[in-house]
Amino acid sequence: MEILLAIMIAALTGCGVYLILRLRTFPVVLGLTLLSYAVNLFLFSMGRLLENAPAVIGASELHADPLPQALVLTAIVIGFAMTAFLMALALRAWGEFGSDHIDGRTDELDPEQRP
């Protein structure tokens, strides 16, 4: 299981990083989303893995490390807020300089696409 998780983390991180390095806003947003998935899995894995051992008193005798889970929860929420803001920013940028290029470089878009 650990190995599978590691592979997943590797794949998500890699794809996320690659997407963040694209030139258009939308892929960058996707990339950050992927990266945050990867981060959450990574952070979670730092508490080491346990099966059928939810950190609920009485539900089982063994308990997975609850702290990383709590951290991940916080991270998810914050990540959500950030993604939302970036999304809005992308729209604002598109509105401001008629291009979804991350540096605002206006490439030759067909006119009916301009805001």
Add this chain to the structure above:
Amino acid sequence: MLFAMVALPLLGALLPRLVQPLGRRSVAVAAALPALLAFLLLASAAPAVIGEGAVWKASLPWLPQAGLALAFRLDGLAWLFALLILGIGLLVILYGHYYLDKRDPGGRFFSFLLLFMAAMLGVVTADNLLLLVVFWELTSISSFLLIGYWSDQSAARKGARMALTLTGAGGLALLAGVILIGQTVGSYDLGTVLESGDRIRADSLYPLMLSLVLFGVFTKSAQFPFQFWLPHAMSAPTPVSAYLHSATMVKAGVFLLARLYPALAGTDLWFVLVSSAGLATLLFGAWMALFRHDLKGLLAYSTISHLGLITLLFGLNTSLAAVAAVFHIINHATFKASLFMAAGIIDHETGTRDIRRLGGLRRYLPVTAVLATVASMAMAGVPLLNGFLSKEMFFAVATETSLYGSLHWLVPILAVLAGGLSVAYSLRFVHDVFFGEVPPALAAHHPHEPPYFMRAPVEVLVVLCLLVGIFPAVFVGPLLAAAASATLNGSLPEYSLAIWHGFNLPLLMSVVALFGGILLYRFRTPLFALQRSWPRPSAPQVFEHCLQNMIGAAGAVVKWIDNGALQRYVAWLLLPVALMMLAAIASMPDWLGERALTPVDGLAVLAAVLAVVSAVATVLLRRRRLIALLMISVVGLVVSLVFLRLSAPDLALTQLAVEVVTVLLLMLAMYFLPTRGTIESSSWDVSRDLFLSISIGAGMGLLALFAMTHPGDTISAFFIDNSVPGGGGKNVVNVILVDFRGFDTLGEITVLAIAAAGIYALLENLGLCLPLYDPDGRRWARERHPLVLRVISQAVLPIALLVAMYILLRGHNLPGGGFIAGLVTAVALVLQYVANGVHWVHARVPNNYHPLVASGVLLSALTGLASLLFDHPFLTSTFSHLHWPLVGEFELASAMLFDLGVYLTVVGATLLILARLGKLSVVEHEESY
């Protein structure tokens, strides 16, 4: 008393500005007053300092840690310079009052002048090297302001900038040198430094210190090769030139030579650097002076040459030379200042300073003519005038100098040559201006003598030249003795101040110089031709040119490093990470630790493969937005499954809920953003990105594996033990969130609230037109609210709300909690938006979410605040179990209120964001139909 002397002009600098409304006369008076008081203070010190050769000191601590103190000392040397600064300063103020045009703002002028006066006094009386630097730089600043006084003239601005740049650079070098000296000596106190000259000279850094200090000196005193700023500083009003650029500021450099003479002088290095710079400057200045057509230009270059003479004298490393130098400082200040004022008068009365357009002025300005003639005779070193005496001394020293080894005869020769040149240009100044026939243009101008008080300063100075020249022992003897002994920091050499030393070599040299000079002037025409044949680049042009190139280069470098491309910025940020990862992989630890692996089954493998594939697919299909979105949501789904499988139900639920909302967001965005774009990454970029992403991905994966298989003890045992007794909740994760680490959660929901508020502000008055076709050219559905969706959504709403409540309440003990509940509610409400449109919803739900968000966070925060009332720390939780009918055993924890706050915030924030995004489209819909 010393403080007062420096402080008077400093504080007085404000006066002229304040009294400006009262008229020009009062401004001048306001300026003269502080200077006069300071002068009287100085005079009162004369008997002690000059008479008994006492040294007055006064000091206050300022920054002892750095060795900086407000320490002042008044010894002979300081007194001499203070005399020049205040005496000539007073005369300049008087002169300036008449010189300045009615339209010029006198207040500003005199304020700067006093500021400069204070700074200069500080330089000469400072008893702490750092303090000296402080005032040193102040003189640069104030001179910048004075040169640029007529700021509408480009020449003035350029001259001012050039002067500031050079003297500023010098100041910085001086600072460095001074700190080095201080760190060698262990103190910045002047007395101590002067005492420990041997240690300084012995230090290995001595050459560095010396050159740094000398750089400061040479730039300030316009020594070759830094002389070029001075002539262009002449675009300043003439009083400024007379004051700063002949009598005082440029003397600051040579003053420093005198001041640090005991500490730094006496080595061959000193001799080579100082004397050769002096000699070069002496000749260069004298030569250039001869060919200037601008009166002030001529005087400027002659000033340069005389400063060179003084520097040379200090450089000769003999105490007699030092005495001569000090003497010449006094003389030069007197005659040069008077000459500048004379030039100013001529300019003032004839409207020109060009020698070629002047002539025969003695008919119109007889008195000025006499004064100027006498002063320039002093400059030329004609007997019975002060210039002659110091020049004699110079020649004497020059002949005696045995330095330069086999070339020792060179110095006297060059000295005579320089003397001759100075005679020549003095002659030119007098003869071309006051004698010969009057140019018609000038005659038409009807020049006449200036108002008496404008001429008075010149008279005073010229009389001084004569008195010193004729009765040196009486008028300058004690002062010179005091100053010189202060310079040498000890015993004086044998010297006599007499006009007549009998027939000797120096006298011969003077005679040769005198007649040589006359000849030079007589046959100047060929010389002029020669001079004209040489290229004469104008300093400011060259300077500005270099500066422009420098700026251009700087800009180019900056552009080259920072090309404004985000892609590169991110790459820079990720590069170290990639390298770290590679290093980690290379270091090859045991990736599989001792901890036993948890078993794998087909389902898990399938899920993992699915996640990996769809992640890669997201990358590959990123241009097919809808599909990419689908793929990424698959990834998110698998992630939440992983959480579920690995005993993190809360995470699974949260991940799922967030997933839904995020996808909704992305869809909205995707709906607006353009689909086609032509700018793409270059292949090099792609390979770079592949390198980064692969190495980072692999590294993170391996690190995760490493960490997962190497167990270590953590603090979380505490949470499991204290969850029920301490937090009153069975769901440890939730208890951590709302209790153990509730502060984090408070911060987290605040982030959400801020994001909502920020997005609201961000999207204000943003109009986007909707693409009518989707990427594949299909028309977006025209029907806005499909019926099915509408029905379902309305049915779903109440159920969803119920579920949310349930999740919220049980959260403390079973998986769930405010955040998940909030998202569920939000999703349900959003469904209403999607199904029925904004108007329909707003008609029923108040769309004013700001207060909702705020009150959510407020509720959580107040719950935490309540504990303060019981003097428990913020967020201290409390709980009690109570029995409700029907519901049964039910627990009420303050933490649940906290969680309720979380719930409200999440609902509010999500709706605020989505409604805002939804609004965008609504606006447009109405337009596009």
Add this chain to the structure above:
Amino acid sequence: MMAHMIILPVLLPLFAGLLILLEWRQRIWLRRLISLAATAALLPLAGYLWLQAAGGEIGVYHLGDWAPPFGIVLVLDQLAALMLLVTALLALPVCLQACRGEDKNGANFQALFQFQLLGINGAFLTGDLFNLFVFFEVLLIASYALLMHGQGAERARAGVHYVVLNLTGSSLFLFGLGLIYAATGTLNMADVTRVLMEGRLVSPLLLQIGGALLLLVFALKAALLPFCFWLPGAYAAASAPVAALFAIMTKVGLYAIWRLWPLLFGHEASPLNSLVTPWLWPLALLTLAFAALGVLSATRLATLAAWLVLMSVGSLMAVLTLATEQAWAAGLYYLVHSTLAAAALFLLVGLISAQRGLLADQLKAGNDLPPSLAVLFLILAVVLVGLPPLSGFIGKMMLLQATPDAIFWILLLLASLLSLIAFSRAGSTVFWRQQKDAFAERMAVADLIPLLLLLLCTLVMVLLAGPLAEAARGIAVQLLDSQGYVDAVLGSGRALP
């Protein structure tokens, strides 16, 4: 009740911000009133906390009454107190300036402003690594929104760059935190150090990578070359009050490094010690040089100011890596000076642009400007270039004395020379080269008050240089004593159940 004072710097802006959000639409005067009151209240509060900390003993606040390392703690030592004080000194004038009308150019300004303060103060106070992350996010999201305040294409461009870079940084931060937790099994700063000293690391590798990632993120926030490219654009694009407030932002990154240096990065027992230290020194010098070139090539006053901020970052990072008492004392003095002075310059630039219409703050000859602005510009130039007798000179002098390194000397002196040139050109262009037909608008004195407040601070720094340097020395001493910090934080807990 006095014990609870420590948390007020966090709660005050939090509640202020929330109240303003409640009153989000109507009654701007009420929003301003709340904001001003809260900001003004920070000042005496910070002063009180400063006096508390100046004694030398470290105040620890257990949130939720859970003892460290299990609960989150706020730690008030002299460094934290100093940073709080600087923030408060900075915030009040900026808030005043914003209330002069800038806050009307967009929604929710005052609320976001308060949240920004909340994040900054929290970051200075917290003693928990993950909590530090949370407060970083708070101040970042607030700064994203504030940067975009007033909108416009330039801001959008700078905003996208700033946000994407920092979001990437946040992910790295989390990776780092995870690794540190995996390596030490704890999140409390002091506890991490204790684990370090007791050699209970799971593996040095995990801590090395984790710590290095954190350092990287802080370097991004502090704008160290080559992670500084977001800075000039963002600071130059932001509206004057926002840019002025941002003057403290880079210092937050520096603070984090400073805080963790004795505990983690530079700790002799730390596997990071040999890993990171060699890198920072050259990067700091390069930053300094790069910023100097930027200052010289600036074509707008705001850009000039932004590059100056970067310059201060370079020199501060350099002395930080020296990790000696003298160096840190000098650095702390310089930090305070550069923050306040840069903020003042941003405010002044705002006033100047307001007077020059379309020309705004470009370095071109424009209309006549009120002499008051010219005088203020001159004074600020003297302060920022580091000419005597103002705080810049003192700071520079202390830096030089504390740094026995030729290259640093050369770079710092060259940098000040280049900024001298830049300022003389800028000043003579903007204030001296004026078209005759142009007009000079009257300045309302009220517009100058915020600026004057900041200048007053720098002036005080000059007059009280001696005592302040002494205090800085005290801070450095306390900071270098990592053992003392650990004992104070972990010893403060009640007996564990």
